Amino acid sequence: MYDVIVIGAGVSGCAVARWLSRYELNVCVLEKCEDVCEGTSKANSAIVHAGFDADEGSLMAKLNVRGNEMMDDLAKDLDIPFKRNGSMVVCIHKDELDGLKVLYERGVKNGVKGLKLLSKEEVLELEPNLSENVEGALLAPTGGIICPFELTIAMAENANENGVEFRFNTRVEDIKKGEDGLWHLRTNNGEYKAKYVVNAAGVYADKIHNMVSADKMHIIERRGDYCLLDKEVGGHVSHTIFPQPTKYGKGVLVTPTVHGNLLVGPTAIDIENKEGTATTAEGIDALTAKASENVRNLPMRNVITSFAGLRAHLEQHEFVIGEVKDAPCFIDVAGIESPGLSASPAIGEMVSEMLKEKMSLKEKENWISTRKGITRTEGLSIEEMNALIKENPAYGTIVCRCESITEGEILDAIHRPLGARSLDGVKRRTRAGMGRCQAGFCSPRTMDILSRELGLSYEEITKSGGKSNIVIERTKGEV
Numbered sequence: 001m002y003d004v005i006v007i008g009a010g011v012s013g014c015a016v017a018r019w020l021s022r023y024e025l026n027v028c029v030l031e032k033c034e035d036v037c038e039g040t041s042k043a044n045s046a047i048v049h050a051g052f053d054a055d056e057g058s059l060m061a062k063l064n065v066r067g068n069e070m071m072d073d074l075a076k077d078l079d080i081p082f083k084r085n086g087s088m089v090v091c092i093h094k095d096e097l098d099g100l101k102v103l104y105e106r107g108v109k110n111g112v113k114g115l116k117l118l119s120k121e122e123v124l125e126l127e128p129n130l131s132e133n134v135e136g137a138l139l140a141p142t143g144g145i146i147c148p149f150e151l152t153i154a155m156a157e158n159a160n161e162n163g164v165e166f167r168f169n170t171r172v173e174d175i176k177k178g179e180d181g182l183w184h185l186r187t188n189n190g191e192y193k194a195k196y197v198v199n200a201a202g203v204y205a206d207k208i209h210n211m212v213s214a215d216k217m218h219i220i221e222r223r224g225d226y227c228l229l230d231k232e233v234g235g236h237v238s239h240t241i242f243p244q245p246t247k248y249g250k251g252v253l254v255t256p257t258v259h260g261n262l263l264v265g266p267t268a269i270d271i272e273n274k275e276g277t278a279t280t281a282e283g284i285d286a287l288t289a290k291a292s293e294n295v296r297n298l299p300m301r302n303v304i305t306s307f308a309g310l311r312a313h314l315e316q317h318e319f320v321i322g323e324v325k326d327a328p329c330f331i332d333v334a335g336i337e338s339p340g341l342s343a344s345p346a347i348g349e350m351v352s353e354m355l356k357e358k359m360s361l362k363e364k365e366n367w368i369s370t371r372k373g374i375t376r377t378e379g380l381s382i383e384e385m386n387a388l389i390k391e392n393p394a395y396g397t398i399v400c401r402c403e404s405i406t407e408g409e410i411l412d413a414i415h416r417p418l419g420a421r422s423l424d425g426v427k428r429r430t431r432a433g434m435g436r437c438q439a440g441f442c443s444p445r446t447m448d449i450l451s452r453e454l455g456l457s458y459e460e461i462t463k464s465g466g467k468s469n470i471v472i473e474r475t476k477g478e479v
C-alpha cells in the first residue's frame with residue numbers, strides 16, 4: 001500500500017518521483033521495462049528548448065520556460081552535463097522571414113530571455129557551415145543540450161535515495177477503485193494499492209487513462225527517425241539548427257550533442273503502433289534531404305547509428321496534467337511530447353505542488369537534494385588518472401575503447417542505487433558501447449563484468465531486459 005504510485009519511469013515519472021520525494025510520503029514507481037528511461041525519454045533530440053515554439057498561454061509554453069530556467073541548478077545538483085549552446089531557427093527563403101518575427105514575438109510573450117533576430121551575415125559568422133542561401137535566423141541563447149539518459153537516471157537515483165521505491169518489469173494491466181477507497185492496480189507482478197496514482201506512461205498514457213475514465217483519450221504515436229554521427233564531426237555546427245516549424249513539429253534539426261556527437265533528425269510520421277521504433281530507409285533519406293537544405297556538406301558518411309522515438313501526440317497538442325474529472329485522486333501526466341524533456345523538472349514541480357495541496361504534505365527534514373554522478377575518467381590529467389587508479393585499479397582497465405570507459409566506471413554503474421543490469425543499462429549510465437563501433441568490441445567484456453558482479457550466467461544477460469538475450473545457448477560447453 002502506497003500513498004502515491006507513479007506509472008512509468010520515463011523523464012516525466014522520474015521527475016514527479018524526485019519532486020515527491022521531498023515530502024513525508026510512501027511513493028512507488030511501477031515500470032514495465034527493466035530500467036528507467038526505456039520509452040520516449042531514451043530517443044529524442046535531447047534539446048532543452050528555449051520555449052518560443054509553444055502557443056502563448058499554453059501549459060506547454062509555461063512548463064517549457066520554467067523547466068529551461070530550472071535546468072542549470074538541477075544539472076549542478078544532480079551532477080549531469082548540460083550546456084547552453086543556443087538554438088537558431090534559420091530560414092532560407094526571404095518570404096519565411098516574417099515567420100521568424102512571429103516566433104520572436106511568441107517567445108517574448110512566453111517569457112524567453114535574450115531572443116535576437118540575426119541577419120544573413122551574422123548567422124554565417126556564427127555558423128559557417130550553414131547554407132549560403134540562409135536569409136536570417138532567430139537566435140535563442142537559452143536553448144541547450146543535455147543527456148536525456150543521465151537526466152532521467154539521475155532524477156530516479158535521487159528519488160530512490162530519498163526513499164522512493166522502483167519496481168521494474170512490472171506492467172500495470174488494470175486499475176479499479178476498491179471498496180476501501182484506494183486504487184487497486186493489477187500488474188503482472190501482483191496487486192498494488194495506492195491513495196493516489198500518477199499516470200506518466202508516455203505513449204501508453206491513453207491506455208492507462210482509459211482504464212479509469214469514461215472520457216476516453218487517444219494518443220497518436222508520431223515517429224521521429226534520427227542519425228547519430230561520430231564525434232569526429234561533432235563540431236560541424238555549434239548551435240542547434242532548426243528549420244521553421246510546421247504543424248508536425250519543430251522540423252529536422254542538426255545539433256551537437258552534449259557528449260560531442262552530431263545529431264540529425266527527427267522526421268515526423270504518424271503511426272498507430274506504440275512499439276514502432278524501427279527506422280526506415282525513406283525516413284533517413286527524408287531527414288538527410290531536409291537537414292541538407294539548411295546545413296552544407298552534412299557529413300552523413302560519419303553516421304554511427306540510427307534510431308527512432310515516438311512522440312505521445314494528442315490532437316490538441318497540449319500537455320494534459322491534472323486530476324481526471326471522473327476519477328478523483330488519479331492524476332494524468334499525458335500528451336507529454338516535445339518539449340517534455342525540457343519541461344520535466346517543471347512537470348515534477350507542478351505535480352508535487354498539486355499533491356502537496358491535496359494531501360496536505362509535510363516536507364522531509366532530511367531530504368537530500370543532490371546526487372553524485374559516476375566518477376568519469378574523461379578529461380582527467382595523467383596525475384589525476386594515476387591517483388584514481390591507485391585508489392581503485394579498476395579505473396586502469398579500459399573496457400570501451402571508442403569512448404574510453406573504464407571498468408571502474410562500469411562497476412560504479414552496476415552498484416549504485418537502481419544500478420545497471422543489462423548492456424543498455426551500462427551503456428546509458430557510462431557511455432560504454434555508445435561510440436563508433438557501437439559496442440562491437442566492448443559487449444563481451446561488459447557481459448563478463450555483469451556476469452561476475454550480478455552472479456548472472458551469460459544466458460541470463462540481456463541487451464535491455466525481457467527477451468533481448470545475447471547468448472542463447474552454449475555450443476562448445478564451458479571454457
Ligand SMILES: Cc1cc2nc3c(=O)[nH]c(=O)nc-3n(C[C@H](O)[C@H](O)[C@H](O)COP(=O)(O)OP(=O)(O)OC[C@H]3O[C@@H](n4cnc5c(N)ncnc54)[C@H](O)[C@@H]3O)c2cc1C
Binds near residue numbers: 036200203
Ligand atoms: C522524436 C522526438 C524528439 C523529441 N525531442 C525533444 C527535445 O529535443 N526536447 C524535449 O524537451 N523533448 C523532446 N521530445 C519529447 C520528450 O522526449 C518526451 O516528452 C519525454 O521523453 C516523455 O517522457 P515520459 O516520461 O512522459 O514518457 P516515456 O519516456 O515514454 O516514459 C513512459 C514510461 O512508462 C512506461 N509504461 C508504459 N505503460 C506502462 C504500464 N502499463 N505499466 C508500467 N509502465 C508503463 C514505459 O515503459 C516508459 O518507460 C522528443 C520526443 C520525440 C519522440
